[in-house]
Amino acid sequence: VIQVDTRLGYAHRGILRLMREKTPAEAAGLAARLSASTVANGLAFARAVEAATGIEPPPRAIAIRLVLLDLERVALGLHDLAETLDASGRDPARVRRTREDLLRACEAAFGHRLLMDLVVPGGIARDLSPEAARAVAAPLERLKLPGVAGFDSLRASVATLLTRPRTLPEGALSAAVPITIGEGLGQSEGGRGTHFHWVQVRDGRILQAFARDPAWLAWPRFQSAMEGRMLADLPVLAAGLSVAGVDG
Amino acid sequence: MSEVELAAQLNVAAQTRLGRSLALFCAQAADCGGCTLELAALRGPLYRLRQLGLGFVATPLQADVLLVTGAVTRALAEPLHRAWEAMADPKWVIAVGACAIDGGPFRGEYPVLGGVSEVMPLDAVVPGCPPSPTAILGAMTALLAANA
Numbered sequence: 001v002i003q004v005d006t007r008l009g010y011a012h013r014g015i016l017r018l019m020r021e022k023t024p025a026e027a028a029g030l031a032a033r034l035s036a037s038t039v040a041n042g043l044a045f046a047r048a049v050e051a052a053t054g055i056e057p058p059p060r061a062i063a064i065r066l067v068l069l070d071l072e073r074v075a076l077g078l079h080d081l082a083e084t085l086d087a088s089g090r091d092p093a094r095v096r097r098t099r100e101d102l103l104r105a106c107e108a109a110f111g112h113r114l115l116m117d118l119v120v121p122g123g124i125a126r127d128l129s130p131e132a133a134r135a136v137a138a139p140l141e142r143l144k145l146p147g148v149a150g151f152d153s154l155r156a157s158v159a160t161l162l163t164r165p166r167t168l169p170e171g172a173l174s175a176a177v178p179i180t181i182g183e184g185l186g187q188s189e190g191g192r193g194t195h196f197h198w199v200q201v202r203d204g205r206i207l208q209a210f211a212r213d214p215a216w217l218a219w220p221r222f223q224s225a226m227e228g229r230m231l232a233d234l235p236v237l238a239a240g241l242s243v244a245g246v247d248g
Numbered sequence: 249m250s251e252v253e254l255a256a257q258l259n260v261a262a263q264t265r266l267g268r269s270l271a272l273f274c275a276q277a278a279d280c281g282g283c284t285l286e287l288a289a290l291r292g293p294l295y296r297l298r299q300l301g302l303g304f305v306a307t308p309l310q311a312d313v314l315l316v317t318g319a320v321t322r323a324l325a326e327p328l329h330r331a332w333e334a335m336a337d338p339k340w341v342i343a344v345g346a347c348a349i350d351g352g353p354f355r356g357e358y359p360v361l362g363g364v365s366e367v368m369p370l371d372a373v374v375p376g377c378p379p380s381p382t383a384i385l386g387a388m389t390a391l392l393a394a395n396a
Contacts, residue, residue: 010323011278014357030353036281079288086291096292103289113289113380114282244280244318 004223011247019209024049024121024177027206032116035213035245039072040190042119045197049121051184052201053177059169061123067165068115070157075102076191077154080240087235101139109136123174133165179204192240213245269301273311275331279318282378283345290381308334316364319347319354325367332368340371342387349373
């Protein structure tokens with residue numbers, strides 16, 4: 001491969017325009033569908049709304065949000081690992097099995113395999129029971145990650161998941177989002193990088209919104225990584241690349 | 249046994265065999281990645297695709313079933329239609345997820361034409377955002393049973 005040029009835009013859905021005039025709660029559902037990192041997108045958007053309206057979610061919501069974020073980071077990391085193993089001719093069955101067990105535990109604990117729509121502006125939409133908190137990370141107890149660099153953050157997320165859900169603070173799940181004027185920036189650390197959402201709100205509606213998905217950085221990185229490689233390396237280097245995250 | 253009889257027998261055997269297996273191709277339209285993740289999850293060992301006679305192929309040329317995820321944007325209408333045209337008859341199309349069915353939350357927005365049926369004949373839909381691998385599998389086994 002001499003050079004790679006990507007042509008994007010085919011998956012443009014007009015998400016940011018569609019968010020205008022919606023309430024923060026309605027727009028959160030759209031923000032959560034910007035790319036596959038639904039928790040990270042939802043969280044960055046919720047934090048943007050909270051910054052714009054000057055509120056803080058309750059401690060319990062903050063703690064459960066971080067559990068959700070770690071669950072998504074691990075599930076996405078296992079997905080990308082399985083695809084990479086598959087693309088390089090190695091058996092991904094064990095990693096896929098662990099990921100499937102984790103997604104089923106997520107469904108049992110939160111009612112959704114991919115944890116969509118659980119983060120809402122002001123807090124979270126659903127509580128985590130003590131029993132579910134113990135069960136949700138159980139599939140990860142026997143997980144053995146490859147002992148190579150690049151899995152450090154995944155390892156950290158797994159370690160956190162095996163301890164944090166047991167020490168959740170008590171209290172409310174969400175704070176009311178006031179009807180006010182303001183703008184705010186929200187950030188979250190997803191499985192594929194840093195997500196930014198920015199919003200302007202007025203009279204309880206979204207005036208304007210903007211989002212920067214980590215895919216913005218992944219595509220140029222992919223282009224330069226492919227240069228000088230064999231075409232057969234493409235599936236390995238393209239693992240986890242999001243089109244929708246860039247196209248919006 | 250004559251050549252004609254042999255060929256006929258082979259044909260029956262092939263139809264029985266091929267009728268019991270389906271080659272799947274995933275066509276990603278404007279998909280956030282949720283449906284694609286669940287289609288990937290379907291490849292996991294718990295779903296036993298091979299035992300059910302199902303397998304993913306790399307191009308629509310080899311496929312019996314086109315699994316479309318995501319809303320159909322104006323920009324993707326032609327590439328999607330070409331993927332469908334490239335498939336040999338008989339062929340089937342399944343819309344996987346709310347966006348592929350009718351554009352989902354993006355229906356009516358300026359870049360979005362709507363669902364899969366805007367650009368090709370549709371045989372089955374799997375509702376959900378995203379649908380679970382079990383639901384996707386259900387649609388395919390129904391298709392197998394109806395066409396075996």
